[in-house]
Amino acid sequence: MSSGEKYVAAAYGVFVVVVLVWVAILAAKLSRLERETGELAQLARGRPAVGDHADG
Amino acid sequence: MSIAKPSLTALASIAAALVTLSAVLIFVIAPEDADQGFSQKIFYVHVPIALTAYACFGLGAWKAYRVLATRGERYDLESYTGVHLGTIFGVLTLVTGAIWAKASWGVWWTWSSNQLVLFLVLFLFYCAYFMLRFSVEPGPRRERISAVYALFGVALIPVSFFAIRLANDFIHPTVFTREGPQMTGEMFFAFCGSWASITLLAYVMYRVEVAGKRIDANLRELREALQT
Numbered sequence: 001m002s003s004g005e006k007y008v009a010a011a012y013g014v015f016v017v018v019v020l021v022w023v024a025i026l027a028a029k030l031s032r033l034e035r036e037t038g039e040l041a042q043l044a045r046g047r048p049a050v051g052d053h054a055d056g
Numbered sequence: 057m058s059i060a061k062p063s064l065t066a067l068a069s070i071a072a073a074l075v076t077l078s079a080v081l082i083f084v085i086a087p088e089d090a091d092q093g094f095s096q097k098i099f100y101v102h103v104p105i106a107l108t109a110y111a112c113f114g115l116g117a118w119k120a121y122r123v124l125a126t127r128g129e130r131y132d133l134e135s136y137t138g139v140h141l142g143t144i145f146g147v148l149t150l151v152t153g154a155i156w157a158k159a160s161w162g163v164w165w166t167w168s169s170n171q172l173v174l175f176l177v178l179f180l181f182y183c184a185y186f187m188l189r190f191s192v193e194p195g196p197r198r199e200r201i202s203a204v205y206a207l208f209g210v211a212l213i214p215v216s217f218f219a220i221r222l223a224n225d226f227i228h229p230t231v232f233t234r235e236g237p238q239m240t241g242e243m244f245f246a247f248c249g250s251w252a253s254i255t256l257l258a259y260v261m262y263r264v265e266v267a268g269k270r271i272d273a274n275l276r277e278l279r280e281a282l283q284t
Contacts, residue, residue, distance in 0.1 A: 004094035007159035011098040011152045015105065018148055022261065029268055036275050043282045 064267070068260045074253035078246065086246035095159035099231070102152040104251040106175070108258045109149050110213050112142030113182060115262070117210035120203035132199040133273070135206055137265045139185050141258055146179040174216040181209050 001009075082100045089096035116138030122131040153172065154164045167173060185205055192198040231237060237244045 002094065004092075004159060007095050007155050008097045011101055011155045014151050014155070015101055015148060018144065019257070022144065026264065026268065029272075033268070033271055033275065036279075040275065040278055040282060043279075047282065 061263075064260065064263050067256065067263070071253060071256040071260050074249065074256055078249035078253045081242075081246035081249045086243050087240060089243075092160055095156065098152060098156040098159065100246055100250045101254075102149065102156055103231075103247065104254040105145055105152060106149040107251060108254050109142050109145035109179075110217060111255065112138050112145055112258060112262070113178070113213060114138075114210060116142055116182075116206050120206035123199055123203040124207070127196070129199065130270075132202065133269050134266055135203060136189065137262055137269065139182055139206055139209075140265065141262055143179070143182055143186075145258065146175075146182065149175065150179065171216070174212070178209070178212045178216045181212060182206075185209070 078100070082097060086097075086100070088094055116135045119131045119135035119138055122128060123135055153175075157166065157172075158164050165172065185202065188205055189198065189202045192201055231239060237247075239247070
């Protein structure tokens with residue numbers, strides 16, 4: 001590999017790595033959102049439904 | 057009349073196809089530069105990334121203007137995302153530029169090039185945006201302060217862009233002159249393909265980030281409502 005080719009590989013490599021890091025951060029965020037949504041759904045299920053008081 | 061936004065899936069698919077196509081254009085179709093040799097291929101990633109960084113900062117400023125004009129909370133999130141992506145592409149511009157500088161000039165950085173220094177000033181200006189934003193409590197005050205700051209920064213974009221033309225910078229090359237692009241047709245075609253693919257990729261990233269941040273904000277609101 002010539003020195004020019006090494007520099008080109010480095011420049012394109014940096015771009016690919018940054019995009020991949022961005023995807024990894026997003027994946028982490030998505031799993032956090034999934035967990036939080038699950039917690040909220042559980043919280044909502046534990047609450048009395050609207051109209052429960054009126055019924056009795 | 058409102059224009060329907062194209063679906064994110066379609067945009068991401070087109071961006072992936074364009075990135076692949078531009079890689080073929082750059083490494084197979086575009087000829088090797090007679091002066092710089094193979095290292096000139098960095099041009100096809102460095103310049104589109106820099107232009108995308110300008111576009112992201114510009115988008116952040118436009119949304120900041122919308123914050124001030126309409127007091128719309130959603131524009132604050134969009135402005136922040138634009139600046140955030142502009143900073144990511146700014147880092148990439150500086151890193152790919154430094155690699156190209158080392159390959160062409162033998163140094164990673166030179167303070168004597170106005171283009172380089174002005175881009176660094178623009179980048180640092182927007183880095184300070186985050187310090188300012190996160191030092192203020194969330195709410196309308198933070199939205200207004202962030203918007204004014206993002207709007208001020210946009211003035212640096214044309215200064216940075218036209219710096220080499222205004223200052224006769226002999227170190228940083230000027231490829232696009234009044235006579236047109238100083239390259240062959242295949243090179244220009246490869247450049248346009250790369251520019252389109254990186255711009256579209258940035259737009260996809262912008263849409264994904266905005267959607268993620270909106271879900272985050274909605275979940276926070278929902279949690280507060282459920283816990284009361």
